Amino acid sequence: xxxxxxxxxxxxxxxxxxxxxxxxxxxxxxxxxxxxxxxxxxxxxxxxxxxxxxxxxxxxxxxxxxxxxxxxxxxxxxxxxxxxxxxxxxxxxxxxxxxxxxxxxxxxxxxxxxxxxxxxxxxxxxxxxxxxxxxxxxxxxxxxxxxxxxxxxxxxxxxxxxxxxxxxxxxxxxxxxxxxxxxxxxxxxxxxxxxxxxxxxxxxxxxxxxxxxxxxxxxxxxxxxx
Numbered sequence: 001x002x003x004x005x006x007x008x009x010x011x012x013x014x015x016x017x018x019x020x021x022x023x024x025x026x027x028x029x030x031x032x033x034x035x036x037x038x039x040x041x042x043x044x045x046x047x048x049x050x051x052x053x054x055x056x057x058x059x060x061x062x063x064x065x066x067x068x069x070x071x072x073x074x075x076x077x078x079x080x081x082x083x084x085x086x087x088x089x090x091x092x093x094x095x096x097x098x099x100x101x102x103x104x105x106x107x108x109x110x111x112x113x114x115x116x117x118x119x120x121x122x123x124x125x126x127x128x129x130x131x132x133x134x135x136x137x138x139x140x141x142x143x144x145x146x147x148x149x150x151x152x153x154x155x156x157x158x159x160x161x162x163x164x165x166x167x168x169x170x171x172x173x174x175x176x177x178x179x180x181x182x183x184x185x186x187x188x189x190x191x192x193x194x195x196x197x198x199x200x201x202x203x204x205x206x207x208x209x210x211x212x213x214x215x216x217x218x219x220x221x222x223x224x225x226x
Contacts, residue, residue: 001046001116001160002177005029006036006062007078008055016049019105024139024156025112026179033057040066044176045073047112050095052079052086060089067094074115078103113137120163127162129224131207136162143206153179154199157192161212165224168215196220 003020007013008031017027028043030036033054040048040062048066052059063075077090077098087098096115099108117125125137133142136159141148150158156178161169171192196212203209211223 001025002044003027003047003049004036004039004043004045005049006031006033006054006059007049007051008032008053009051016105016108020109023109024152031055033059033062036062037065040070044070044173046116046177048073048075049108050075050077052077052090060086060093063090063093063095072119074112074119076108076111076115116163120165122163127224129162129211129222130209132203134158134162141203143203146206148203148206150199150202154195154202157195158199158212161220161222162224165222168218168221170219174219192219 001024003025005013005016005027007016007029010029010031013029013031017029020027025047028039028045030039033056036048036050036054039045048063050059050063054062059077059079063077066073066075071094075090075095077087077095078101079086079090079098080101090098097111099111113125117123125135127134127136131143132148134140135142139155139159141150141155157174160174160178174192196214200209200212213221213223215221
């Protein structure tokens with residue numbers, strides 16, 4: 001998942017990026033409102049972690065402008081301000097949550113995961129797909145009592161499709177939202193198709209994968225009954 005970190009404290013920004021990378025998020029750090037707004041014009045993000053005390057503009061201005069064009073993005077306000085009024089303004093503008101500084105990186109991760117589950121309509125991190133039990137938090141797949149191994153990128157792709165269940169996603173969307181505009185592999189126009197093929201092959205050794213559908217002329221989707 002793509003995360004925009006809008007934080008002018010560079011040490012804190014680097015700590016957040018390093019921590020979230022270990023949990024398989026792709027982070028883009030910026031240090032001003034101007035940089036943030038430009039990134040939000042050029043790119044799509046799943047999360048924006050937004051400091052209110054930016055050097056050039058108030059972070060609430062960034063939130064207000066961004067929500068107009070990216071209503072599905074999740075926003076978490078990071079603030080050292082103690083005033084309840086600032087928090088209320090942020091939530092009224094559409095922020096999904098806020099964390100007062102200093103905060104625990106583990107708590108930040110937990111809140112991000114909770115927001116993702118809520119937006120995806122999932123009660124918890126374990127999902128049954130056919131004969132498979134998939135744990136998004138622990139990044140594991142069981143077919144009965146057998147553990148099925150996927151590569152990091154294959155699991156990233158599968159989990160992103162699950163989080164957007166029943167919604168067709170294009171190859172471009174999958175590429176940009178999981179790995180950035182261009183994969184860090186040698187670029188190949190059909191590399192999303194290759195990953196899907198590998199997922200089907202590995203899981204297909206144990207059970208049917210008809211819930212992983214190809215949407216002709218579009219891309220792929222997970223068919224999951226609510």
